[in-house]
Amino acid sequence: MSAPLRLGIAGLGTVGIGVLRILRKHAPLLAERTGRQITITAVSARDKSKDRGLPLDRYAWEDDPVALARRDDVDVFVELIGGDEGPAKDAVEAALAAGKDVVTANKALLAIHGQELAEAAEESGRALRYEAAVAGGIPVIKSLAEGLAGNDITRVMGVMNGSCNYILTRMESAGLSYADVFDEANGLGYLEADPQLDVGGIDAAHKLAILSSLAFGTVVDFDGITLDGIERVSIEDIHAAADMGYKVKLLGVAQKTGRGLEQRMQPCLVPDSSPLGQLDGGTNMVVLEGDAVGQIVLRGPGAGEGPTASAVLADICDIARGVRGPVFGKPAKTLTRMPRAHADLPAPYYLRMTLEDKPGALAKIASVLGEAGVSIDRMRQYGHEDTMAPVLIVTHSTTPDAVTSALAAMGATGVLSGDPVALRIEAV
Template identity: 55%
Template sequence: MSQTIRVGLAGVGTVGAGVLKILETNGDLIAARCGRRIAVTAVSARDRTKDRGIDLSGVAWEDDPRALAVRDDVDVVVEVMGGANGAALETVEAALGAGKDVVTANKALIATHGTRLATLAEDRGLALAFEAAVAGGIPVIKALKEGLAANRIDRVYGILNGTCNYILSDMETSGRAFELVLREAQALGYAEADPTFDVGGIDTAHKLAILAAVAFGMPVNFDAVHVEGIEQVSAEDIAFARELGYRIKLLGMARRRGDGVDQRVHPCMVPLGAPIADVDGVENAVVTEGDAVGRTILVGRGAGEGPTASAVVADLVDIARGLRLPVFGQPVGTLSDVAPIDIAERVGVYYLRLTVVDKPGVMAAITTTLARHEVSIDQMIQRGRAPGAAVPVVIITHETREAEMQAALAEISAFDTVREAPHLIRVVGS
């Protein structure tokens, strides 16, 4: 068996500890599969005294991860600190500059700086691997770069954040409000103390930008992703969705349209029976559509110590085997700049929930406004009668253009008979 691959581990939190455990528990199996042993020789983390439940006595310790990145006894740097800038970015840059291969689980880093870092890696003949950055233990990056390499991918979408999926699933089964379920998710460790990146859709957008780059052979363009979170989804919306034959999911969606690419993150009403409608709890699902293979679906755990660490070690195994593919599946110099498509150009079906004063003429004013903007109504639900009181009205439209839908809502929101901001959720077909 040839020389051991020596790993410098920057970050010994949940994922870093998971990497150490897998390499210890499955070390012989991994060595047999890749023909070389993989061993952590040095680590870096902020707190040396923290009990991580693992023995670090046999490895060197660096307080500064940038020093770790240039050590002579490190062949590969694993960055699992997180954050788009600061120490994470500087550590990866230092590693590549020192001729070290890099494995990272950092979706914010790749979504923000991926194209430039890929250029640095490829210019030096180095690996920059990030399977763990998207969908945890689901091998979607490898699937796109290898298993689906013969296909022109026209669409990639899915559930990319387990926190949001857990919250929406629990809201549906329990009927509880978003805020209550979020607090429980935080108590269970499914949501961070500051959940903004998760529930606000940013985490999903980072992952979608990476998926789109690999799927479509384009530079990463996080700024082109339209982002909405789940904060405004109510238990009432979820109940109406179920009544209408849908479930609400936060989806990240990227699609080729002519010479452009549409990248969006927002809540969607997914038909019952669609491939991802039944993906519940903290699980993720990624759907791809290729011209030769058709639709493929990958489902599994999208976060956590074990799944994410598994993906990190899988990248280490590739490096140990000598497999260094182009970072985004094809050389950076061949990536094509693609025009982003604004969400205003979307054409589709919409769910609209209004809270209006129950009195004559209100619905006539709403339907007239919608019609003036070429928005036609497919279904409407209006519960009972309560003259003078505020009541919910739910509308499902026929296909219409996003720009027209938003213009109509802007007018309707200004009506003195509309008592709260309209709730709009886009309906998807599959």
């Protein structure tokens, strides 16, 4: 058996403690599987005195994660601190500079600084691995970078923020407004300290940016994502979409178009009978499409102590087995900077509006849609008791630009009460 693999673990929150638990519980199993003992040399966190439910006295303690990252008796630096700046970034840089392998669960760090960190890792011949950064316990990084290595990837897509999916499915099941469910979820501790990371789609977009880079061999480009969160999804839209056979999901989609790389994170409609449509609660789902394999769907827990620690352990075990590959599937210096494609791939759209109930109102809307080149596939006008008529339209496939024009023109007709809503219907 080879020499032990010695870990330094920085960050002892939920995930860090989960990693410690697995390493203590499964030490013999991990040694059998990897051919090496995996040991912990030292740990680091903000507060040494906090009771974390586990005795830590067998490990050396470092107040400073950078000092931990540089220790001579650490082979692999495990970064579970979080955040795209500050101690997490400093310590990962220090570890790579000191010739350590790095395992991290930090999606923000990779989405923002992935390219420079990948170059640093590859220059020093070390691994920088991040299975836990995307979709929690689902081995999606491994599936994409290794399992589908023979494919030209054509599209990557997913529901990758469990909190948003919880909110959307809870709104539907309980018939509650976004604001009510947001408060409920926040009270239950389901949201990040800055909830905007969740409901604004930022956390999910970090993950999408990482998947895009791996899938398409491009420099990770978080800022190139067209980003829209779930704050404006109303219970009316959820009910109306259900009535037309759809679910509302915060869906990330990345694909190459003739004009470059299109990356979108936005609320979309998906058929309620599709795997994505049937994804309830905090579960994550990633859909990978390649020219040879067709479509692969991966589903599992996107967060939590056990699932995230499981993904961290997968990376640690790979390093123990000697597996080191390029960080984003091909050498970082060969990753391309693909132009950002303006989101212009056509799709059907769902439109919801409230018409003033007077003769000719619907004709005006239909006429405006026709002028914008948007044709109607299905339309429903609901019975109503006041002078306002709710109307739903599912269009034939059309471009986002045509929808934007149509919405503006509809607003100018004077027959609408309030703003119309448009949501893309993604083919899944």
